Amino acid sequence: MTPIPRGVARRRRAALSVAALILSAALAACAGSGPPYTLKNITGLVQPLDFHLTNQDNQVVTAGDYRHDLVLLYFGYTECPDECPTTLTTLANALRTLGPEASQVRVLFVSVDPQRDTTAVLKHYVNHFGPEFVGLRPDEAELTDLSKRYRIAYHYEKPDPYGNYEVDHSNAVFIFDRDGRARLLALSDNTALQVASDLRRLLTSG
Amino acid sequence: MPLLVTVLRYLLPWQFSPTIFITFAITIALYVRGMMALGRGNDRVRFWRAFTFFLGVALSYAMLQTYVDYLSAHMFWIHRFQHLILHHIAPVLIVLAESGRVLRAGVPARVRQMRVPARIRSPIQLFFRSIQHPLMAPTLFVGLIFFWLTPSIHFTAMIDTRRYDLMNWSMLADGLLFWWLMLAPRQVQGSASVGYGTRLVILALVAIPQLLLGAYITLHDTSLYDIYAICGRAWAVDPLYDQQIGGLLTWIPAAMMSLVGILVVLHHILHDPEATTPRRRLARSVQPASSG
Incomplete structure (x- = not known):
């Protein structure tokens, strides 16, 4: 050779x-x-988690306080007649399905109606859904910044004679991994089981 | 005072973009310099040309850097209106304003005399010649509309700021390239010139896919673009109603702009002594035939 x-x-x-x-x-x-996630994959499309808001206990919190947790970010208001309670109930059921792992998940409920949603109102409201739920109250400028960052819209309807009004808003739940990167979008037609199984995958994949 | 705040809210950028601001500032500065350089003699910039230029520039700026930008991210029909301006109306206005001649005159002499080395110049020329090819340009023009309106791509373009910016830039840039190729007089276009007959065919052909797409969107009985429901609409409106208005804007004014283009080309044919001169002879710069 x-x-x-x-x-x-x-x-x-x-x-x-x-x-x-x-x-x-x-x-x-x-x-x-x-295999692909059931929820809508938004990895690389949406900006990382970043905010500076007042929580239901009147403390200022930032995205950094929720590092190492999976964060579910949802915009709504406590007097919302149907959409918000339905979505939050779905999320609560998903967390119950997760069991003990739910302690690594936080649902941040950001009010798009800070006028009526005082921190006390928010605290009372989110307590209905479970210990993982946090109510956050932005001021007007903070809310505008968040709506630009996450490209969401909200719109106040004309008040009725009693001063009650509805707010049109986004119905998506932005899901961030433990490094604060946007990963998934839960929509109103997703079930609690679908949300739970995708959250579990995100928790195990690090 | 509250009035001023309201006015500013609508006029100031929703998301300020330094790139857009600088590009528009330089363009306007060059045009104004060009107007001054061309003076008041025979070469002067006519009032209507300048008016058309500034109208086109102001319209595109308004689409990108005012409250319209917020609205078009949160209402399908306003998004279609934004693209109608960026891709059709503003470019037509800017091209009809003889912007090339004025902008060139506005470039400082020192920059104009700079010699660009061939190894940089030729790839750029090759790039422009290929996208301005009479087959490529209309394909690109229609293709971009279809691309950004593909539901899955539309979703990512609306949720990702970078893709959103890329989408709007691509529409404005392609609009300028396409309408320049269609509407600028042949003498202005030089070696890249496309014959007037060819232009009439192209203008008629590009209307057809736009008509079909507009009709498809308008007549579709379910929501095609879920992003507006997901991220929220600017105000409460029936999603199908929003989609129908958006479809109509894609359908009718788009075809109308082809008609406007055809009228402009017919005007060139009637008023341009070189219009019927074969391209070969133009290229060799032989005296134009006197027969007209």
Whole structure:
């Protein structure tokens, strides 16, 4: 057998290592993906979690306080007749399905109606849904900033003779992983089981 | 005072973009310089040309950097209106204003005399020649409309700020390129010129897919674009009603702009002595035939 010239050997080794690199990159990509999530995937599309708001106990909290938790961010208001209670109930049921793992999840309920939703009102409201629920009250400027950041809209309807009014708002739940990156969007037609199984996947994938 | 606050709320950018601000500021500065450089003689910029230019620029700026920007992210029909302005109406206004001539005159002499090395210039020229090819330009023009209106792509463009900006820039840039190719007189276009007959065919053809798409959206009986329900509409309105108005805006004014384009081209044919000169002879810069 004739010995392989050194130049050719070197080139072969280089080609092999490039092939190995490509293969391992492909494997890594596969390991990261797996079957698609049931909820809408928004990884890389929506800005990371960032806010500075007052919570139901009148303390100022920021996104940093919720690092290491999965965060579900939802915009609504306590006098919301149907949509908000339905969504929050779905989320509460999803957390109950998760069991003890629910302690690593926080649902942040941001009021789009800070005029009527005082911190006391918010506290009373979110307590209905469970210990993982946090009520957050923005001032007007903070609410505008959040609506720009997450590209959501809200609109106040004309008040009736008693001064009651409805607020049109987004109905999506933005889900952030433990590093604060936006990952999924839960919509009104998603069930508690679907939310729970995707949350569990996010919890195990780190 | 509250009035001023309200007015500012509608006029100030919803999301300020330094890129848009600088691009528009430079464009306006060059145009004004150009108007001054061309002076009051025979070369002067006519009032209506300047008016058309500033109207086109102001309209596109308003679409990108006022409250309209917020509304168009949260109401489908306003989004369609925004793109009608960015992709059709504003570019037509800007092209009809002879902007090329005035802007070139506005470029400082030192910059104009700069020699761009061939290895930089030729790839750029090749790029523009390929996207301004008589087959490529209309494909790109219609293709962009279909691309950004594909429901899954529309969703990501509306939720991701970067894609949203890319979408709006691509519409304005493509609008300028396409309408320049269709409406600028042949003498102005130089070697990239497209014959007037070809332009009539292109203008008629691009209307058809826009008509079909507009009709499809208008007549669709379920919601095609769920992003507006997910992120909230600017005000309460029946989603299908929103979709129908948006579909109509894609359908009728788009076709109307082809008609406007055809009228402009017919005007060129009637008033341009070189209109019927074969392209080969133009390129060789032979004296135009006197027969007209």
